[in-house]
Amino acid sequence: MSEQTIPSEGTSGDYAGRYDRALLPVFGTPQRVLARGEGVHVWDTEGTRYLDLLAGIAVNALGHAHPALLSAITKQAETLGHVSNFFASAPQIELAEKLLELAQAPQGSGVFFANSGSEANEAAFKIARRTGRPRILALTSSFHGRTMGALALTSKEAYRAPFEPLPGGVEFLDAGDEQALAAALAPGDVAAVFAEPIQGEAGVRPLSAEYLRALRRLTREHGTLLILDEVQTGVGRTGHWFAHQAIEDLQPDVMTLAKGLGGGFPIGAVISFGPQVHELLQPGQHGTTFGGNPLASAAGLAVLGTILEDDLLGHVRSVGAQLTREILALEHPLIEGVRGAGLLLGIALRAPIAKQLAAAALAAGFIVNAPDESTLRLAPPLIITDQQLATFTAALPGLLDAVSASDAATAASIPKGEH
Structure with a gap:
């Protein structure tokens, strides 16, 4: 150029x-x-x-x-830039379908579009709350964002202290400690466990494959949602569409995305896996003005398409x-x-x-x-x-x-x- x-x-x-x-x-x-x-x-x-x-x-x-991203955003801006959430647009629907395909999500899964990783994790937090269970687990050294719900899931005291009291019910476990995880889940009252496959803000520290498998096995045994934050690790960053896909048969109940999805254009996403999770948020219980707007959706389609084609x-x-x-x-x-x-x-x-x-x-x-x-x-x-x-x-x-x-x-x- x-x-x-x-x-x-x-x-x-x-x-x-x-x-x-x-x-x-x-x-x-x-x-x-x-x-x-x-x-x-x-x-x-x-x-x-x-x-x-x-x-x-x-x-x-x-x-x-990048020419593909510039072309997609320019073409969409010449056609339709924004609609309210009373309406849908073709790029929004197509991007949701493509994400479900790449995530290998089962029938009955769904996507909610937000504008950032923090917003995606806020939506996931609300999904967890809708289970009716009082406790949510997150990991030490976690970072899930700076909005109030996402901050409640973030373990770093320096980020949390100036804004307390934060939304309650969140407990932190040492990352990698399978025994502590099993003990925390044993009462059967945990709504969800939030985890990043690689803890980026903690110094790029991957969770072991063994611990991630334990997370999936134990949460399933106790009827607890496994929510994977792939905001930093998703959309090809680790050489897989999503980092957890490097581990065979590891599928979360909820996954959050942002960052690379728009290639620089703000967009976040929440993917629910399966009809039971899909139905936890009902009409009127969550929303956003700009999430999944035609411009952001066109950008997301261009990013995914280029990763595939190249x-x-x-x-x-x-x-x-x-x-x-x-x-x-x-x-x-x-x-x-x-x-x-x-x-x-x-x-x-x-x-x-x-x-x-x-x-x-x-x-x-x-x-x-x-x-x-x-x-x-x-x-x-x-x-x-x-x-x-x-x-x-x-x-x-x-x-x-x-x-x-x-x-x-x-x-x-x-x-x-x-x-």
Whole structure:
């Protein structure tokens, strides 16, 4: 595509000041002000190019300005942009049908469209409430969103404390502890268990296949819903349509989606599996003004269609495995290992330098993320190539050495007794 004009109204510094004056400070000061994107790259207002290894936190599945996504949204905008929920649209119905097909959902299943992952989890929370059972279980290190219901399911105390009291009835179990799970479910009064197949915000930490199987077996035994949050792991991110599909015969009762589904256009979804779950929410018990609007649905169809046509699932498995091998082959003393699957990877570090490393990577032209002090998260567009990823792995040892040296110099400058 042709070069787009980069805004010339002031420098990034000017924009940062304007941002601070005009927006609520919930995200802090932005690291850069981005002006445009193309493929797997973005440019800031200074004209500096970056390799986007985060994709808007696993959102831009097809990268930036992908022709199929642009065409679908433009064509739909020329036809029908929004209708109220008194009406339906063809893209909405077609997207729901495609999701049910890809999820291998049985007859009698259904889809509810929202606008984000938090909203999808709010809807799933209400589905759980409709069972009539008082207790809901979630896992330690979970993250399900920042709206009040989703926040009640999120374990991090720093996120929860300023907004308590949150919706009640939620208890947290240690992820991976099958005995604790069995004991918590034993009374038979648990409505649902919420779980992420890979806990992205906790540092890209996968639940083991054994624990996920136990979740399915025990919830089924006790008549409890298994609700899988695939907001970050869904839509091809791990090399499967949905991360849980890597495990044979593991099907949830409810699944939530967002992020990559719209390829950058806001959309979320809840899939209910089977008629019993499908009927828990009745007319008037939930809704949304914008959910499943024609534009968002057209974007979702374009993303799913492109993943299918370009065999991006196979591509993600291939390049993800190659990237993991190349990172481990560096044998750098600060790299402990690599967690995750496909193109949702966490580089585990042996020192709490992830935030400094992410800042150094940005200065070198790579957008990455530090979800915790000792993990560097990579979630690039699904279209990224081995060659593009190799530029990062080639730069990584130097970045690690520079950050380590800087950290050591800072520590050495602190007078004894003040560490």
